[in-house]
Amino acid sequence: MAAREAAMSGMAAVRATLYNVLMRRNSVYVTTCVVSSYALxxxxxxxxxxxxxxxxxxxxxxxxxxxxxxxxxxxxx
Amino acid sequence: MASAFWRSLTLPAVAAAASSAAAGATLFSLRPRPTLAFADDEALHPPHINWPHSSYLASFDAAAIRRGYEVYRNVCSSCHSMNRIAFRNLVGVAFTEEEVKEMAEDIEVEDGPNEEGLMFSRPGRLSDILPAPYPNEEAARYANNGALPPDLSLIVKARHGAENYLWALLTGYRDAPQGINVREGLYYNPYFPGGQIAMARALYDGAVEYEDGTDATTSQMAKDVSTFLAWASEPEHDQRKKMGLEWIGAFSILFFFMLYMKRFKWSLYKTRRLEFR
Incomplete structure (x- = not known):
């Protein structure tokens, strides 16, 4: 997966990383929303x-x- | 004098308009509006003062509220009550809790009934309202030549011009101009509707001694007590403005997200092509 992201250019790589790390699993995604809204x-x-x-x-x-x-x-x- | 002229001119017009209102609403709207004379028209309008708390994001000056309470207690409170402000309201606004407790202990409050059914006196507590100078309205009128000194808790909200009016009124006492006869027991003040007020000038240079060393000039005391009364009328003032900053700021940021979201969702409809055959 890392190799595929490395092949992408700048912004697309960031978005792909974000998607893979935070949004792929719903439980992680919801936790991210709650924690980040609290922090923000x-x-x-x-x-x-x-x-x-x-x-x-x-x-x-x-x-x-x-x-x-x-x-x-x-x-x- | 001018108002008598206007009243004689306008009162029949008001009556005519009122009777025709029943006849038909459309006709009524076409008639010239009757001119109404308000008591305020006979008063000098107070100048707008740039208060430290005037601006959209400006809070009250706590030091001014503190000095203003001194002025209220030493000057105003001998005639005016403030029965919507309790001692505890001053805590954290312009005084520490210890200071307010000391101030409250200095007064006697009637409480009761006790277990024998009798009323008794006790020292004041934080929860007591500021002591009133008169027990009731009749006593207040009797002591003041028939005029009732209004309660000052909400006076800033209750007068056109708000704290500007109060400042102008307190500093506006002067000799009546030629041709105006001031009735006995009244005082000339151009800012008071009608020009004649039952309250004598109360603030003279040095009437109080400020603990922070500020010069107690008439205008300084008028400014401080007006600030104090503005706070009393609207204790939530600071939080209101701060919340306004927070909410308007947050929604201004969200506005751009919403703008993006709308364009995103509409992009399908904006770029599709419909063909009719």
Missing amino acids: TNVYLKGTDSLWKSINKGKSWEEVQARLPEKEEEDDD
Whole structure:
């Protein structure tokens, strides 16, 4: 099989490999879909989250909390 | 004065239009639309301010919400309630849990009945709503010359112009122009519909002392408290915009897959040839 793929050119070889490795058996194919959708969602949400944070730099509560003045000495009121 | 003129002009037209509506809907649509005078027309429209949270992808500024709560507590809360906001809503938004617990413990809340059937007072908890200045509407009116200070929980959604209006109103107090007689107990404010408002100017430079050292000018306090009230009206604001970014982004990517899929499926129909003999 490897010899046949080697004979193909670039893209076709990649597609043939993908087909042989991931899509030939249905169980493997479904597992691939589930696992990759989970991974891609994680990557996508991390990306949008960092985009959101870079747009709103300095405005989130976490960042505001980090630069609060020390409050230990005035706890009587 | 202008409105009295318009009302005299338009009210018969409204009545005529209403009576003809029964006669026939088609005729009604051909008639000239009656001009309605709204109370808002008598107010100066607030300028649109470029808030830190105005843009499609901009979140609230937590520091401004924090300062805005200080302004609300020290100034506004002596007349205005916020009965849809509980102490716990502030946690993780502009205060830590410990800070909010301390703030809540400072107030007395009537609770009960206990096992003897009596009401009792206890220190506030995170789940209590922000304390109201008056027990009921009548007490609020009685204390304020007959005018009811509105609850501020949803005020940003309840007013045209939203936080722009609030900022303009809070900073818009000035002497009435010549020819306008302000009734006793009212104050001139061009942004308030009708121009005369029962609330006196509340924000003066230095009315509160910010813990983060920001200069407490009138406009700064108006901006902060408007931001706080905008948050109170729409606590889901940040998540809404972030979810919008995520979903619109995801569907924009999927759009191109769908485009490819459609062309793929249609390629058979687009390239076949039909012959009729």
